Amino acid sequence: MATSEDGLPITVEFGGGAELLFDKKKRHDVKLPGDKEWTLQKLLYWIKDNLLKEREELFLQEDTVRPGILVLVNDADWELLGQGEYKLCPNDNVLFISTLHGG
Structure with a gap:
């Protein structure tokens, strides 16, 4: 889907402890x-940088x-959406939830 000149607006959220890697900010x-096409794969690199x-x-x-x-896009598991190949749309909500817990 085409994006506007000023970019593709999305929400990225972290939970289950993953937010600790992102300055303790969940949203x-x-x-x-x-104006390029954004996939979840490209988003992962953008998040890293x-x-x-x-x-x-x-x-x-x-x-x-x-x-x-776990990766959810608009409350759907990304495995059902093609994982990294999923093309992001304006106002998508991408949620990363860690299921790993320390002992």
């Missing part, structure tokens, strides 16, 4: 830059999220 309302504050290895593993992190 980020962002505009992804440019723009939102992630520490310990990248706890969020990403190779070119995807690490095992134990």
Whole structure:
């Protein structure tokens, strides 16, 4: 889907402890830059470069999220949407929930 000249507005949220890697902020309302097509894969790289504050290895593993992190787009599991190939739409809500807990 085409984006506006000033970017693609989406909401990125983190829960289950994942927010600790993002300056303890659970919700980020962002505009992804440019008029290119944005996929979840591209969003992961953008998050790494723009939102992630520490310990990248706890969020990403190779070119995807690490095992134990659920990804929901508008409350639907990204595995049902094609994972990284899903094309983001204006006002999508992307939620990352960590299911990993320390002992």
